[in-house]
Amino acid sequence: MPYQRITLTHFLLQEQRRLGGTGSFTGLMTDIIFACKMISREVNQGALSGNLGKAGTENVQGEEQKTLDILSNEIFMHMNAIGGAYAGMASEEMEDVRPVHSAVDGKYLLLFDPLDGSSNIDVNISVGTIFSILRLPEGASTIAEAAFLQKGVKQIAAGYAIYGSSTMLVLTTGNGVNGFTLDQSIGMFMLTHPNMTIPTDTQEFAINASRSRHWEPPVRRYVDECLAGTEGPRGKNFNMRWVASMVAEVHRILCRGGVFMYPADAENQAKGGKLRLMYEANPMAFIIEQAGGAASTGRGRILDIPPTKLHQRVPVILGSRNEVTRIAGYHAEYDAGRV
Numbered sequence: 001m002p003y004q005r006i007t008l009t010h011f012l013l014q015e016q017r018r019l020g021g022t023g024s025f026t027g028l029m030t031d032i033i034f035a036c037k038m039i040s041r042e043v044n045q046g047a048l049s050g051n052l053g054k055a056g057t058e059n060v061q062g063e064e065q066k067t068l069d070i071l072s073n074e075i076f077m078h079m080n081a082i083g084g085a086y087a088g089m090a091s092e093e094m095e096d097v098r099p100v101h102s103a104v105d106g107k108y109l110l111l112f113d114p115l116d117g118s119s120n121i122d123v124n125i126s127v128g129t130i131f132s133i134l135r136l137p138e139g140a141s142t143i144a145e146a147a148f149l150q151k152g153v154k155q156i157a158a159g160y161a162i163y164g165s166s167t168m169l170v171l172t173t174g175n176g177v178n179g180f181t182l183d184q185s186i187g188m189f190m191l192t193h194p195n196m197t198i199p200t201d202t203q204e205f206a207i208n209a210s211r212s213r214h215w216e217p218p219v220r221r222y223v224d225e226c227l228a229g230t231e232g233p234r235g236k237n238f239n240m241r242w243v244a245s246m247v248a249e250v251h252r253i254l255c256r257g258g259v260f261m262y263p264a265d266a267e268n269q270a271k272g273g274k275l276r277l278m279y280e281a282n283p284m285a286f287i288i289e290q291a292g293g294a295a296s297t298g299r300g301r302i303l304d305i306p307p308t309k310l311h312q313r314v315p316v317i318l319g320s321r322n323e324v325t326r327i328a329g330y331h332a333e334y335d336a337g338r339v
């Protein structure tokens with residue numbers, strides 16, 4: 001059989017031709033690809049690099065930063081500033097947005113979580129990088145936070161890199177979801193997972209059960225029914241997973257289905273939840289929906305949320321469509337006082 005694998009760059013060029021683009025999109029993706037390869041190397045080096053452990057500083061979320069959080073942020077900032085496609089960038093690890101080029105040159109805005117799953121870095125469990133690309137709003141003269149506060153439906157592309165047993169990059173440009181595996185021997189991402197789609201049903205859920213005492217009744221009801229298995233109202237057994245790296249959970253769901261939940265609960269309600277809308281929930285929701293799944297807060301579609309703050313947090317329930325719909329239905333029944 002003739003060799004048929006294509007590289008991510010070839011794939012992007014084909015996408016560009018299909019979209020009748022100018023090539024600037026391929027350019028900005030090339031910068032992201034370089035940055036992810038460099039972060040992959042730093043992560044894969046593990047203790048050899050001396051980059052494990054805490055940095056001794058806190059980010060705007062009040063979370064302890066890991067040395068690799070900061071290094072990944074610097075790599076992503078630097079590599080994506082070179083190309084010239086971005087007018088501005090925003091990151092989980094930076095309080096304010098960072099203008100990069102004058103509005104004349106840069107047509108795009110980049111939001112990213114440079115290292116997702118930070119609590120797993122030192123224990124060699126998969127981590128990743130999440131990114132979301134928006135257009136600079138027409139007429140925007142200054143690069144300020146307001147320019148970034150666009151609904152998730154406005155994303156022109158979103159993706160993540162996962163640094164696990166292999167390094168992969170998963171991408172959507174609004175035309176389905178494709179996965180690419182880094183061939184370390186030639187340093188190229190090759191198309192290995194074309195048109196990733198999520199089964200509508202599943203028997204696998206992921207939630208941090210150590211927080212169950214804080215859960216709202218709709219979430220507790222859903223999880224209890226799953227745990228009741230064949231004897232319960234669902235009439236089937238469910239398995240549970242919790243990696244504590246959102247990237248790894250979403251990747252598993254893209255590969256074999258499932259539902260991931262990080263709801264707002266009594267403990268994190270005041271903050272709006274745990275995960276951040278602009279560089280975690282929105283890009284992942286775009287990918288999940290493009291793969292045939294659904295992404296909700298339990299009370300609404302994530303991609304329709306009008307953002308108010310750069311680092312705002314939201315409840316996240318995403319994955320196999322029928323399970324997400326069921327969980328949203330349990331919230332609606334609860335809010336209507338029917339249960």
Ligand SMILES: O=P(O)(O)OC[C@H]1O[C@](O)(COP(=O)(O)O)[C@@H](O)[C@@H]1O
Binds near residue numbers: 244247262
């Ligand atoms: O510590 P918990 O409650 O298990 O939370 C894990 C969640 O927090 C995160 O690690 C937050 O992301 P960061 O590591 O980028 O801060 C998610 O990847 C993950 O789903």
Ligand SMILES: [Mg+2]
Binds near residue numbers: 115
């Ligand atoms: Mg994260």
Ligand SMILES: [Mg+2]
Binds near residue numbers: 118
């Ligand atoms: Mg992070």
